[in-house]
Amino acid sequence: xxxxxxxxxxxxxxxxxxxxxxxxxxxxxxxxxxxxxxxxxxxxxxxxxxxxxxxxxxxxxxxxxxxxxxxxxxxxxxxxxxxxxxxxxxxxxxxxxxxxxxxxxxxxxxxxxxxxxxxxxxxxxxxxxxxxxxxxxxxxxxxxxxxxxxxxxxxxxxxxxxxxxxxxxxxxxxxxxxxxxxxxxxxxxxxxxxxxxxxxxxxxxxxxxxxxxxxxxxxxxxxxxxxxxxxxxxxxxxxxxxxxxxxxxxxxxxxxxxxxxxxxxxxxxxxxxxxxxxxxxxxxxxxxxxxx
Amino acid sequence: xxxxxxxxxxxxxxxxxxxxxxxxxxxxxxxxxxxxxxxxxxxxxxxxxxxxxxxxxxxxxxxxxxxxxxxxxxxxxxxxxxxxxxxxxxxxxxxxxxxxxxxxxxxxxxxxxxxxxxxxxxxxxxxxxxxxxxxxxxxxxxxxxxxxxxxxxxxxxxxxxxxxxxxxxxxxxxxxxxxxxxxxxxxxxxxxxxxxxxxxxxxxxxxxxxxxxxxxxxxxxxxxxxxxxxxxxxxxxxxxxxxxxxxxx
Numbered sequence: 094x095x096x097x098x099x100x101x102x103x104x105x106x107x108x109x110x111x112x113x114x115x116x117x118x119x120x121x122x123x124x125x126x127x128x129x130x131x132x133x134x135x136x137x138x139x140x141x142x143x144x145x146x147x148x149x150x151x152x153x154x155x156x157x158x159x160x161x162x163x164x165x166x167x168x169x170x171x172x173x174x175x176x177x178x179x180x181x182x183x184x185x186x187x188x189x190x191x192x193x194x195x196x197x198x199x200x201x202x203x204x205x206x207x208x209x210x211x212x213x214x215x216x217x218x219x220x221x222x223x224x225x226x227x228x229x230x231x232x233x234x235x236x237x238x239x240x241x242x243x244x245x246x247x248x249x250x251x252x253x254x255x256x257x258x259x260x261x262x263x264x265x266x267x268x269x270x271x272x273x274x275x276x277x278x279x280x281x282x283x284x285x286x287x288x289x290x291x292x293x294x295x296x297x298x299x300x301x302x303x304x305x306x307x308x309x310x311x312x313x314x315x316x317x318x319x320x321x322x323x324x325x326x327x328x329x330x331x332x333x334x335x336x337x338x339x340x341x342x343x344x345x346x347x348x349x350x351x352x353x354x355x356x357x358x359x360x361x362x363x364x365x366x367x368x369x370x371x372x373x374x375x376x377x378x379x380x381x382x383x384x385x
Numbered sequence: 386x387x388x389x390x391x392x393x394x395x396x397x398x399x400x401x402x403x404x405x406x407x408x409x410x411x412x413x414x415x416x417x418x419x420x421x422x423x424x425x426x427x428x429x430x431x432x433x434x435x436x437x438x439x440x441x442x443x444x445x446x447x448x449x450x451x452x453x454x455x456x457x458x459x460x461x462x463x464x465x466x467x468x469x470x471x472x473x474x475x476x477x478x479x480x481x482x483x484x485x486x487x488x489x490x491x492x493x494x495x496x497x498x499x500x501x502x503x504x505x506x507x508x509x510x511x512x513x514x515x516x517x518x519x520x521x522x523x524x525x526x527x528x529x530x531x532x533x534x535x536x537x538x539x540x541x542x543x544x545x546x547x548x549x550x551x552x553x554x555x556x557x558x559x560x561x562x563x564x565x566x567x568x569x570x571x572x573x574x575x576x577x578x579x580x581x582x583x584x585x586x587x588x589x590x591x592x593x594x595x596x597x598x599x600x601x602x603x604x605x606x607x608x609x610x611x612x613x614x615x616x617x618x619x620x621x622x623x624x625x626x627x628x629x630x631x632x633x634x
Contacts, residue, residue, distance in 0.1 A: 154446035
């Protein structure tokens with residue numbers, strides 16, 4: 094298996110010593126995220142996200158399928174993350190690796206299992222047809238903190254996505270095209286995000302949003318999934334050095350603060366985009382000239 | 386008509402990368418090239434004297450299936466012949482090309498993959514050029530459809546391609562030789578001949594008479610052709626990259 098180029102001893106020492114003196118390579122404070130840039134593609138649910146040098150594209154799609162037999166009232170929702178050699182030369186195409194499985198696990202727990210997307214609202218006709226929502230995560234460039242970036246991107250995509258309207262008429266499911274009826278937004282119950290902490294120097298220094306180099310130098314990580322209301326939906330201490338229990342409590346409040354801030358940024362980017370779309374849509378409708 | 390748009394070297398981690406948008410089909414492709422890289426765990430498949438070309442297509446909102454594998458095969462066989470895999474540092478290594486479909490509709494099961502093929506080929510060429518992978522020649526490709534009433538449609542839209550009786554993808558090398566021909570549907574040889582001329586004109590401009598062996602030099606690098614587009618994109622990128630040097634001269 095290919096590996097990321099390891100840190101040299103000098104680099105590792107430099108990062109650790111800098112953290113001991115409370116500074117990071119890029120001059121951020123321990124609880125500061127890299128600049129987040131969210132932009133949207135032409136279609137609904139297409140999100141381009143950049144967190145520092147980490148870059149992710151998420152596409153949300155919907156199709157009508159049959160619900161599962163044991164859950165006739167529920168629609169389907171899947172998050173699909175496949176790492177390719179595009180994101181990092183260390184990832185091989187078509188071969189799952191450790192990063193992929195751990196990020197998928199966190200995304201599934203934070204977004205899917207916490208029921209951020211209300212799957213019952215995706216049901217069209219009990220036991221016969223429902224919406225299947227699919228989120229595809231493409232990692233385009235990897236520079237650390239994939240988990241949080243992917244989480245932000247998927248949640249943004251879900252809030253931005255509009256599915257076609259569907260109704261049941263005389264036992265027949267009718268799906269209206271985007272031109273016929275205004276497409277409907279998904280039913281988001283709450284907005285959880287994950288915040289990943291990395292521990293250094295016997296867990297004396299704990300930072301958020303580590304770059305790839307910081308991740309490589311770290312001793313252990315802690316992932317907290319929490320929503321705006323402060324309800325925790327996921328917590329995992331995967332591996333590495335121990336972290337004091339009291340430290341975890343304080344980090345939880347840091348995570349809450351971060352999630353509130355990130356959600357506000359998502360809202361701002363989305364409102365700006367939706368306003369732009371509304372204006373463009375209106376201009377299209379109210380145009381006096383026609384194509385002829 | 387609006388031409389395609391492309392940009393080079395837009396990814397930070399890959400050796401070479403390019404994005405390409407086709408206006409008629411609406412597909413947007415992001416391509417990356419890593420070369421030469423070690424391909425561990427595939428020692429048996431590696432050729433001792435040549436580089437191994439790997440192509441991977443990642444659809445935008447489905448899992449990769451038979452269609453992707455099929456197109457990967459076409460692209461791989463074509464590029465394997467163009468990439469100079471015997472150059473220093475390349476034998477026993479891999480040239481890994483990853484193409485992600487980041488915009489445009491999904492190809493439904495049973496639909497033709499040929500509509501996507503020219504965009505994929507152009508993206509991989511631009512990515513290879515951006516990654517400075519040695520190649521024996523460049524190429525340009527075109528999609529041509531023949532409608533039910535035997536009308537030849539160059540650069541068809543997805544609707545036109547679906548209604549067409551036959552679809553053709555042709556690629557021409559930078560010297561004008563036919564590199565690739567993928568056809569689908571019912572057609573006869575005369576139709577194919579006109580399709581070939583049409584595709585040649587799309588890729589390389591005016592069809593040149595070969596009787597007297599005269600080659601009109603002005604026709605080369607004609608903007609508006611597929612080849613001119615590739616050249617212009619790379620040229621613009623080089624101008625930007627070497628702005629510091631040009632400025633000091």
